[in-house]
Amino acid sequence: MDLHFPIELKKSVIAGTGAYALKAITAKKKIGNMTGEIISYKEAQKRVKKQPGNVLFMVEFDNDDIALDASVNSNELRFINHSCDPNVYMRRAYQKVEYYALRNIKKGEELTCDYGETHHEGTLPCKCGAMNCRGFI
Numbered sequence: 322m323d324l325h326f327p328i329e330l331k332k333s334v335i336a337g338t339g340a341y342a343l344k345a346i347t348a349k350k351k352i353g354n355m356t357g358e359i360i361s362y363k364e365a366q367k368r369v370k371k372q373p374g375n376v377l378f379m380v381e382f383d384n385d386d387i388a389l390d391a392s393v394n395s396n397e398l399r400f401i402n403h404s405c406d407p408n409v410y411m412r413r414a415y416q417k418v419e420y421y422a423l424r425n426i427k428k429g430e431e432l433t434c435d436y437g438e439t440h441h442e443g444t445l446p447c448k449c450g451a452m453n454c455r456g457f458i
């Protein structure tokens with residue numbers, strides 16, 4: 322099973338569609354795996370070039386020469402928005418992209434993750450609204 326907690330998709334307070342916890346999640350609990358297609362790093366670069374912007378959600382793995390294209394066969398976790406003050410963290414290991422609760426998350430809270438450099442290389446203005454917002458993603 323890819324989702325360990327029920328997640329609801331609805332309009333985000335940050336950007337576009339957001340992922341919301343339908344149940345309280347205790348800190349450090351695994352929320353689930355992000356589904357997608359495992360492809361080579363080369364193929365990932367090709368796809369990113371073809372479709373710039375927010376449509377694609379590509380996760381690169383540091384150790385292997387692969388990436389996960391989460392715009393294919395994606396699940397709710399693909400809609401977790403970036404925040405500079407997140408409540409979720411992402412772990413990439415063994416060709417899996419796992420999400421864990423960084424702290425206790427209340428029922429109805431929007432799930433957010435600090436995608437840092439993995440995302441847009443600091444060129445997109447950040448709208449997360451956190452006190453410690455870095456201003457760019």
Ligand SMILES: [Zn+2]
Nearest residue numbers: 405447449454
């Ligand atoms: Zn921010």
